[in-house]
Amino acid sequence: MTCYSLDGLIPVVDPSAYVHPSAVLIGDVIVGPHCYVGPLASLRGDFGRIVLEEGANLQDTCVMHGFPDSDTVVERNGHVGHGAVLHGCRIGADALVGMNAVVMDNAFIAPRSFVSAAALVKAGFECAPQSLVMGTPARVTRQLSDEEVAWKLAGTREYQHLTRRCLEQMQVCEPLSRVEDDRPRIADGGFRPKAGQ
Template sequence: MSPDLILPHGDILPVFASRPVWCGRRSTVIGQARIGAQAWLGDDSVIRADGQEVILGDRFWLGHRSTVHIATLDLGTRVGDRVSVGRNAVVHACTVGSDVVIEDEAVILDGATVGDRIVLEAGATVFPRASLPSGFVYAGTPARPVRPISLDEVTDRAERLREAAGEGGAEAPSDPLEVEESVFVARTASLRGRILLGENATVLFSCALDAEVGPIVVGARSNIQDNTVIRTRGEGVVIGRETTIAHNVRMADCRIGARSLIGIGCTLAPGTVVADDVMVAAGATTDPGQLLEGGHLWGGRPARIIGALDDGKRALMARIVDGYVSHGRDFRALQDGLS
């Protein structure tokens, strides 16, 4: 058994130590990934090593709609043995030890180090460059130690997480969608209804865009990253040009301006309006109808202003947009080569 989609990056294909125990529907592995023995990859899971290495130890379990990625320019991801990741979680450009449980909706961010014998509870966020010492349960945003934990309890939590995984959510087949030559839509993405993708837009692996009620409009040079889910139940969703929607975002019936970034694992409630030139920190949420004014970094649950959108952050956001335009071009050529 192998993932539904395997693609190289820079002519480098993923390497598996042995045949995976399971690979779910629309599972994707890309690039410089080395995956240990007895791996289990859930439905719509994504391992993307397109610029740096991803090294995953033996008995790695990746839950449905979860994502493992790198920071393209400078940080890979390294994970030890016997690590279990729940549903809709993100492991991003970080180091994770052995005997670790990362529960549903949890996020580990760039440069973080997670020790051995750890449980990261559901919905927790490990901030960039944070260090989590071994032997504790961690919870919250940012993740903080709750209590010590034994190896036996870690093993028990891992077994319970796997037992609760069940079947992944089956997405209906995509509707036929005409896009111009510069647009990339991953083969494992599901797009339904009235969707308009601007020039050089990118919709990555295992995204689900459901526009059967209201439309979804994505501006030129904008990117929607792996496992993001956008659903319309009323007025629809509009995303401005040169905007990044990061991994595993959830949103419905909202407006997002130009040159903005919605961080990993965010949830935008219906009626949210994000102005131009906004950065929303990973794991943030919004209240229904909330307005996020331009020129600021927003974060928290619900989101609040936590800083100015300075020149450094603006430059970072522009680099991400440029990088994903390039990724989209490369991925489209590789995907077209499979047909």
């Protein structure tokens, strides 16, 4: 990872977390235990504080940033899809933010809620726990079932497992020039996307 101190504040990464070498951490950033930070993610603690709590994941090309004196937080087991932007907001425990969604300042995505892909959550938005949030601008469309929340938790556990795999096995290498005969496949963890999610 590329890590910069700023104004005397050095990013903190728990030893059990995995932060991809291409991710950038600046200043007041705290990455908690068992977190996963994907390739090209940017965590900019140059104004406010950036926090990933235990078991959270922030996938490829995500951005976390905020205004001065703000906290941008992904709580325990929060799940943030590829390309999402979080700015001065709080993502509740066990919540999911879909790919390319934007969550703006002082918004609060309650625990166990889902923000759909490409949604725009306006500043100051709040929802009840276990809400499905969709649209531009985003609004609550319905409550989620316990089955849907359990499905999300299974996906988050896959990222927690990926954290351990990356810490143990990922290494820089040169590419092969051709595909090997009987090339093996990466082991199937059993998680499947749900239709319409």
